[in-house]
Amino acid sequence: MKIVTLTLNPALDKSTSVERMIPEQKLRSAAMQIDAGGGGINVSKGIAKLGGHSTAVFPVGGHNGGLLRSLVEDAGIATATVEIKGETRENISVLETTSNLQYRFTLPGAPIGLADAQACLNQVRTLQPDILVASGSLPPGLPETYFEEVAEFAKQINAKFILDTSGKPLQHAADEGVFLLKPNLGELSALSGVPELALNRVDDAALEIINAGKCEVVVVSLGPQGALLVTRDGFEHIPAPTVKKVSTVGAGDSMVAGMVWALSTGKSYLEMVQTGVACGSAATMNTGTKLFDRERVDELLEWIRTFSSKYRLTDF
Numbered sequence: 556m557k558i559v560t561l562t563l564n565p566a567l568d569k570s571t572s573v574e575r576m577i578p579e580q581k582l583r584s585a586a587m588q589i590d591a592g593g594g595g596i597n598v599s600k601g602i603a604k605l606g607g608h609s610t611a612v613f614p615v616g617g618h619n620g621g622l623l624r625s626l627v628e629d630a631g632i633a634t635a636t637v638e639i640k641g642e643t644r645e646n647i648s649v650l651e652t653t654s655n656l657q658y659r660f661t662l663p664g665a666p667i668g669l670a671d672a673q674a675c676l677n678q679v680r681t682l683q684p685d686i687l688v689a690s691g692s693l694p695p696g697l698p699e700t701y702f703e704e705v706a707e708f709a710k711q712i713n714a715k716f717i718l719d720t721s722g723k724p725l726q727h728a729a730d731e732g733v734f735l736l737k738p739n740l741g742e743l744s745a746l747s748g749v750p751e752l753a754l755n756r757v758d759d760a761a762l763e764i765i766n767a768g769k770c771e772v773v774v775v776s777l778g779p780q781g782a783l784l785v786t787r788d789g790f791e792h793i794p795a796p797t798v799k800k801v802s803t804v805g806a807g808d809s810m811v812a813g814m815v816w817a818l819s820t821g822k823s824y825l826e827m828v829q830t831g832v833a834c835g836s837a838a839t840m841n842t843g844t845k846l847f848d849r850e851r852v853d854e855l856l857e858w859i860r861t862f863s864s865k866y867r868l869t870d871f
């Protein structure tokens with residue numbers, strides 16, 4: 556199955572560290588680490604780590620854009636990019652090692668207009684994916700309804716659309732209808748139109764979303780509690796193993812990567828979510844932008860499978 560990821564708001568993530576943040580002084584810093592960032596690009600990186608293939612579609616601008624594209628390609632990922640005017644944005648994070656505090660600077664990037672976003676969709680059309688994944692926020696300049704158009708477009712090209720975003724853009728896309736949603740508790744509450752969801756209401760809330768035609772599968776991610784898989788046929792809770800948490804940055808994208816990869820290799824929904832939870836939990840064992848190590852995923856998956864086969868209630 557052909558996988559395409561769509562990242563409308565990509566960035567260069569630059570990180571360094573200093574012993575102490577002191578104003579007015581030259582601060583001796585570690586060598587700058589530069590990574591390609593943005594939801595869909597992270598998902599593509601995760602899929603590559605699992606040995607799968609995907610093509611990443613994203614806009615690129617200026618020198619930053621060129622560097623972004625080569626970083627993605629160096630990770631063994633095929634790219635289909637759209638040239639935009641101006642520079643691709645960059646984020647800078649500085650870790651103060653004495654306090655372990657992170658200072659994060661988000662720099663403005665070139666705006667991405669509707670025509671650029673449309674050109675990205677044209678790239679997707681040319682690639683004819685079986686699975687289309689969009690993750691991350693929308694850049695300023697695009698309307699909140701943008702993912703609704705992507706959802707409609709995915710139906711036209713017969714692709715399974717997996718969307719991991721939040722707020723109004725998520726609601727609009729859900730109203731159009733997608734294949735799979737992976738909300739966390741906050742996102743699920745917002746989708747259900749309530750300020751906060753009790754844990755024992757999560758299954759009903761997810762089922763209501765399915766019954767309203769918003770998607771076929773809901774995977775509610777529950778952080779250290781793992782995830783809840785909900786389809787028309789039933790529910791299953793997939794627990795997350797207890798791990799030594801270093802940073803939860805990238806857990807959501809790693810989870811989506813694991814799920815997409817499993818789905819593309821013909822796995823059941825249960826195995827899909829088990830793989831997703833394993834990747835998400837493995838990601839929390841690594842620092843910031845590193846996502847996960849493949850060996851960790853295999854170990855955690857083994858734990859999750861054993862646990863599930865002992866205690867599972869429903870057949871998927």
Ligand SMILES: Nc1ncnc2c1ncn2[C@@H]1O[C@H](COP(=O)(O)OP(=O)(O)OP(=O)(O)O)[C@@H](O)[C@H]1O
Pocket residue numbers: 738739776777778779780781782795796797798800803804805806807808810831832833834835836837839
């Ligand atoms: N503290 C943790 N311990 C173990 N696993 C975790 C932990 N936090 C997250 N995970 C794993 O990562 C998956 C996704 O995490 P989470 O539910 O926090 O997603 P999210 O809120 O969408 O994250 P993101 O901020 O990356 O978008 C979980 O289902 C779980 O497998």
Ligand SMILES: [Mg+2]
Pocket residue numbers: 719739807808
């Ligand atoms: Mg998330």
